[in-house]
Amino acid sequence: MTRRGIFLFWLFCILALNAYATNYAILLGTNTYEYNLNSLRYAEKDVADMEQTLRSLGFEVQTITGSRLTKVAVKAAIKRLADKSIWEDLLVVYFSGHGGGNPKGLYTYYSEVEGDSEYYTQEQLIGDMRLFKGKRALILDACLQGITTKDWERKQSLGVREAIESGELDLFVAAGNSQQLANDGAVVNGKRIENGIVTYLLLEGIKSGEIDFDNDKTVRMGDVAQYITRMSEKVAMSVAQKPEAMTNSPSFQLFKVQGSQAVTTPQNTKGSFEVKSSPSGAKIEIGGTAYGNTPRSFEADPGSYSVTLRMEGYEDYQETVRVEAGKSQTLTAYLKKKTSIVQTPTTPTPSGMARVKGGSFQMGSNEGSSDEKPVHTVTLMYDYWIGKYEVTFNEYDTYCAATGKSKPSDEGWGRGTRPVMNVTWWDAIGYCNWLSEREGLKKAYDDKGNLLDKSGKVTTDITKVEGYRLPTEAEWEYAARGGQNSKGYKYAGSNDLNEVGWYWQNSGDKWLPGTDNDWDEDKIKANKNKTRLVGEKKPNELGLYDMSGNVWEWCHDWYGGYSSVTQTNPVGPSSGAYRVNRGGSWYDFAQGCRAAYRGCSTPTFSNFNLGFRVSRTVF
Numbered sequence: 001m002t003r004r005g006i007f008l009f010w011l012f013c014i015l016a017l018n019a020y021a022t023n024y025a026i027l028l029g030t031n032t033y034e035y036n037l038n039s040l041r042y043a044e045k046d047v048a049d050m051e052q053t054l055r056s057l058g059f060e061v062q063t064i065t066g067s068r069l070t071k072v073a074v075k076a077a078i079k080r081l082a083d084k085s086i087w088e089d090l091l092v093v094y095f096s097g098h099g100g101g102n103p104k105g106l107y108t109y110y111s112e113v114e115g116d117s118e119y120y121t122q123e124q125l126i127g128d129m130r131l132f133k134g135k136r137a138l139i140l141d142a143c144l145q146g147i148t149t150k151d152w153e154r155k156q157s158l159g160v161r162e163a164i165e166s167g168e169l170d171l172f173v174a175a176g177n178s179q180q181l182a183n184d185g186a187v188v189n190g191k192r193i194e195n196g197i198v199t200y201l202l203l204e205g206i207k208s209g210e211i212d213f214d215n216d217k218t219v220r221m222g223d224v225a226q227y228i229t230r231m232s233e234k235v236a237m238s239v240a241q242k243p244e245a246m247t248n249s250p251s252f253q254l255f256k257v258q259g260s261q262a263v264t265t266p267q268n269t270k271g272s273f274e275v276k277s278s279p280s281g282a283k284i285e286i287g288g289t290a291y292g293n294t295p296r297s298f299e300a301d302p303g304s305y306s307v308t309l310r311m312e313g314y315e316d317y318q319e320t321v322r323v324e325a326g327k328s329q330t331l332t333a334y335l336k337k338k339t340s341i342v343q344t345p346t347t348p349t350p351s352g353m354a355r356v357k358g359g360s361f362q363m364g365s366n367e368g369s370s371d372e373k374p375v376h377t378v379t380l381m382y383d384y385w386i387g388k389y390e391v392t393f394n395e396y397d398t399y400c401a402a403t404g405k406s407k408p409s410d411e412g413w414g415r416g417t418r419p420v421m422n423v424t425w426w427d428a429i430g431y432c433n434w435l436s437e438r439e440g441l442k443k444a445y446d447d448k449g450n451l452l453d454k455s456g457k458v459t460t461d462i463t464k465v466e467g468y469r470l471p472t473e474a475e476w477e478y479a480a481r482g483g484q485n486s487k488g489y490k491y492a493g494s495n496d497l498n499e500v501g502w503y504w505q506n507s508g509d510k511w512l513p514g515t516d517n518d519w520d521e522d523k524i525k526a527n528k529n530k531t532r533l534v535g536e537k538k539p540n541e542l543g544l545y546d547m548s549g550n551v552w553e554w555c556h557d558w559y560g561g562y563s564s565v566t567q568t569n570p571v572g573p574s575s576g577a578y579r580v581n582r583g584g585s586w587y588d589f590a591q592g593c594r595a596a597y598r599g600c601s602t603p604t605f606s607n608f609n610l611g612f613r614v615s616r617t618v619f
Contacts, residue, residue: 021088021134022324023059023254026077027051028106029096030069035112037098040184046096046141046199053206057255059092069097069109071120075128076370082131083561084322089134090254093125096196099142101178106142110517117519117589126163130577135252137171137221141196146177146244161246170249171221173198173228176241186239198243201231212257219257222250271323272299275307277333282309282317294333306564309333319565336568347618353385354543355618356475356483363477364562365596372596377566378474382463386471386479387613389534389545390419390553391431399431402438411608413530419551419611421531425449425579425603428470428554428612435614436467444469449603451556451571462571463617470556471615473580473598474570480548480583480595482541490594492547492583493540497590500540501549502532507586516589524587531586531609547583548593551611555580559600578602585609 029047031040044065051061064073081091098107100114105121113119122145129136138160147160163169175182175198185194193200205211205227206219213223213230228245235243275284277294284291285308291298294309300323309317314335321331349355364375393415400407408422423431426449433443442454444467453464462472471479480492493500504519505512508527512518535545547553557572557580572580578600584593587609591597601610 021086021090023054023057023090023092024081024085025050025054025059025061025092025094026074026081027054027061027063027094028065028069028074029063030066030109032066032109033098033107034067034110037107037111040097042185042194042196043096045194046196047094049195049203050094050199053203054092057206067109071108071118071124072369074108074120074125078128079131079371079561082133085133087133089132090137090252091129091132091134092137092139093129094139094141096141096199099140099145099182101144104145104178106140106145115521117521122160126160126169130168135170135221135249136168137173138169139173139198139202141175141182141198143175143181144178145174145182146180147172147174147246164246164248167248170252171224171245171247173202173224173243173245175243177244180241182241183239188235188239197235197239197241198228201228201235201243205231209257217257219254220250221247221252221254224254225250270299271302271325272297272328273305273321273323274298274328274330275309275333276330277309277311277317277335279311279335282311282314282333282335284309307331309335311335313338315566315568317565319563350385350616352388353614353616354388354479356380356384356386356479356542358382358384359478359484361478361481361483361486363474363567363596365594368591368594368596369598371561371598374562374564376562376564378478378570379566379568380474380478381569383618384471384475385616385618386475386544387615388539388543390551390611390613391428392417392534393420396420396423396431399434403430403434405430408606409608411530417533417535418531419534419546421551421608421611422606423554423611424606425470425554425601427606431612432468432470432614439468441467443467460571460574462569465617466619468614468616470554470612472571473555473557473582474567475615476547476553476555476580476582477595479542479544480540485541487541489540492544492595493538497548497593499538501537501546501584501593502586503549503584503588503590503593504529504586505590507532507549516591519589529586548595549584549588550586551583551609552581552585552588552599553583554610554612555582559598581610 027047027050029043031044047063047065051063054061062077095106102114103121105119108118108120110118160172164172183197211223211227212219213226225245225247228243232243274297275294280294282294286305302323302325305321307319307321315338317333317335358380360377360379362375363378365372366375394417397407429445433445436443444452444465446452450458451465453459454466489495491497491500498506504524508529512523512527531550539545540547558576559578559580560573560576581599581601
């Protein structure tokens with residue numbers, strides 16, 4: 001191929017990708033609050049006005065207002081979009097309401113003071129947005145949210161400037177600097193406005209076309225940053241605030257303008273998808289109706305379609321395809337042969353571990369967070385062992401002494417048979433590899449965190465891994481639920497968390513009354529809550545202790561969204577930004593200690609409520 005041909009080929013690819021990009025917006029705001037914060041006049045109007053404008057520009061918009069504005073709801077909305085995002089997409093998170101400065105963050109509906117459980121810090125919000133694969137923009141029409149690097153928190157804070165410079169965030173707009181309050185309506189240049197200042201500037205700039213700073217009929221992130229910077233000088237003469245903006249992607253296109261009005265390109269009203277399978281020739285059913293065999297293409301109206309593939313000798317494959325107007329996609333199914341569960345009942349169980357017999361279960365919950373859905377069938381076609389207890393300081397300190405590794409902090413609470421904490425995911429798999437080698441087993445992980453089979457080759461087949469490892473997320477939940485002995489409890493071993501787990505209400509000097517809504521960090525500290533010795537509570541149906549509460553537990557998997565498709569021997573996504581945590585802790589809500597509840601952290605994260613337990617495949 002000639003150089004010209006290569007250039008045209010890649011140009012076509014880039015244009016094709018951009019054609020299928022989607023702009024998403026999550027708009028947040030509330031006029032009233034449950035507790036003592038003053039009511040606002042225009043926060044929810046800000047959301048409504050932004051929604052109307054962004055929808056006209058082709059954005060897919062979700063609004064969360066009033067009493068629905070909780071931290072859990074926002075996290076769930078971000079995760080839902082992150083799971084389906086591609087690198088060319090855009091996510092705008094917009095907030096209008098009360099903001100705080102110590103630490104910097106946003107008051108949701110149930111927030112009462114800065115730093116309480118419902119207070120959404122900038123660092124937390126930016127961290128949650130990192131799950132989204134494409135470009136990320138954060139617009140805060142609230143007090144005290146300007147660009148700052150000051151660390152107000154216990155751990156090192158990721159300031160907005162660092163987030164922009166590192167690529168964690170691509171565009172940031174704030175109503176004022178880090179010391180300025182934000183007006184809820186004002187008189188600007190002699191005109192009374194019924195919006196927050198930043199909202200007003202954005203709406204007016206889009207309506208008039210002034211936001212197209214370089215007048216090239218295309219609005220980019222750089223245009224928005226320059227427009228806000230220029231207009232901040234003008235509004236500063238009328239109100240005591242000076243909006244700020246910063247971007248690292250000035251050339252990223254947001255939308256087109258025509259004349260004095262911003263517009264978006266009309267889209268097709270239908271979408272299409274192609275269904276393929278390996279091996280090919282599988283029977284296709286859509287919504288229970290047969291449509292021939294794979295491969296085959298379909299054109300359809302926007303909506304969700306349940307696709308089932310069937311082939312003799314293979315397990316049925318089911319997945320929901322979401323069709324969007326003007327877009328095409330391909331569903332490729334890798335069918336799995338039907339096999340029987342492997343049983344090796346004569347293999348002795350290692351000391352301190354319990355044997356979990358393979359089987360099928362319903363993973364997830366319809367009663368919890370959105371990332372616990374959809375409930376789906378998981379089959380583990382092998383037996384495995386899992387630690388009866390969380391790894392203790394005694395055990396981990398032995399590893400540190402043998403390898404020269406620094407011992408993690410016990411926060412002054414004592415070591416011994418308390419669960420080890422303040423360990424990263426990398427620390428946990430290092431312990432697993434050391435334990436394997438000490439017992440003459442092949443190690444389970446390479447230095448990149450990949451699973452290894454008995455011959456030392458990278459594998460994704462968990463049944464080929466001989467050494468000690470972290471449990472997969474599916475193994476963890478199946479074991480927490482009691483495996484084949486499950487009685488269907490909400491927590492690991494009981495419907496009463498106090499019987500089986502340590503959490504925020506019972507892990508201190510005295511019982512803290514109330515519900516999860518009464519969680520209070522100051523009360524927890526005053527009550528001297530902390531980890532407890534492993535094995536003090538009642539075990540679950542398999543004889544496993546502290547699967548609910550005490551410390552969160554690292555799992556092997558990268559964190560990702562669930563699918564309705566039946567899973568067999570899953571090991572999670574092939575890559576990601578976060579590793580799964582399970583089980584809740586002494587510090588956390590009862591809700592987080594449920595068998596189905598999911599948490600996640602970056603692999604390098606450590607904390608005073610995060611540890612692990614080990615697992616091994618039965619050979």
